Amino acid sequence: MAEFRVTNEEAEWAAAETFRQAITRVPPDVLRSLELSAAEETELVARRCLHTMLENAREAQGSMVVCQDTGIPVFIIEAGPGVRFEPGLRSAFERGVERVSREMNLRRMAIHPLTRRERGDNTGRGVPIIHFRMLEGFPFVRITAVPKGAGSGSWGTVRFLQPLEGVGGVKRFVLESIAMAGPNPCPPTIIGIGIGGDLEEVALMATLASCRAVGSRHEEDDIAALEDEILGLVNELGIGPMGLGGKTTALAVHIEYAFTHKPWLPVALNIQCWPGRRAAALIFPDGRREIL
């Protein structure tokens, strides 16, 4: 089997282009969902909100930022075990982020948590945040940018429920958290829920769940049914677009789960704001590359 090697040039390209795409383009599944929701809304304020969002997405159309809070750069690298990366991979990602930040005059959002000082190029210690997932049999390398803004990001949360609270406890946790967030995460949102695992894994699962396409369902029927049920319950709250009332509080609810430790029922929430920011690049073993 020929060696599948990813160069730093390819990594830098992927980081830059996925970051650029994620902040300037609303994914087509999100646009479709917003259009369908606008047609369903009966309240004038709610319909107007959704139409404004759609108009903004058209206006941005890949060349202007959709939302000025372009957030902290976060990437997910997925690769099979046969892939090799070069030393200096993190620097390649930093260069990609820095280039787009400079070209588009982005606000420098990455800062030291205590001194509040910037490095000035939207990178810093541990930023970009990079998650690495090794997936057996994965035929290419997929790099996904999921930059996280403060509006929705501030409402991410993890809790260790008591096992006896069960699925009812999970539903309650989600509903209370969404009610508390109210207008802040710019509804209608895509709600990612992680269940099980441990502290880091449950949060990462919530993030991965929040980045799935609207309309995607979990491969297990029981979990898919729970996704549908929680979506219905959330929308019953009537928070609506921008928290001004309406039928569409969430566009989708996605769940990812993993087995967990016997005394635990960890649950995490990561909320995607309405622009549903994500963009992915594929790098193939033969050197081809593609932006999804």
Next chain:
Amino acid sequence: MTGASVFVNAPLSESDARSLRAGDEVYLSGRVLAMCYPWQFMRMLDCRRKGRDLPVDVRGGVVYHCPASYVETEQGYRIVFAGATTSSKFNEWTPALIREIGIRGVIGKGGMDLRTLDAFRESGAVYFAVVGGCSALYTRGVASVIREIWPQPSKSDNVVELELNGFGPLLVAMDSHGKSLYEDVRRSTEHRLNDVLRKLTAINTSP
């Protein structure tokens, strides 16, 4: 609310502000101050309380909760993008901004608290809500960047005076008559949450 759009000019008189009602859709023109950090509000109040001149005439003025991105060119400043940030961060200083400084309009995202609603009612001021995440669209309504106020080492940290032209669509979400659409929805959400949770408990505990 009739559904028609209203065109408003900043600065606003008291009767301008009081003629607006929650639910009105507005397009705003005129000069506004883009402010988005606590220190900026604190400094403005400090100036007023110590009897110092403010760097700009703010009577009837409008504050825009906006982290503006702009660049300096040979021809002057050029706006890159504008968009609103979460207003609730500034709840603490806004009642004083209204009462002591004379601000009559706040443009922002997500609403403000009941103390601010009170100040709006008392003094005659309103909250103009943007649709969040719509930087591309709202930037169209920024005609120019007039000047920086209290310039800081990083442009990201500046108070900036902006000239708006047909900026919108804005929703009057909190008016000067005690009505807040956010408060209405919050109360309704609380009732609905209780209903939903009650139904869930009934399901869980039924045999």
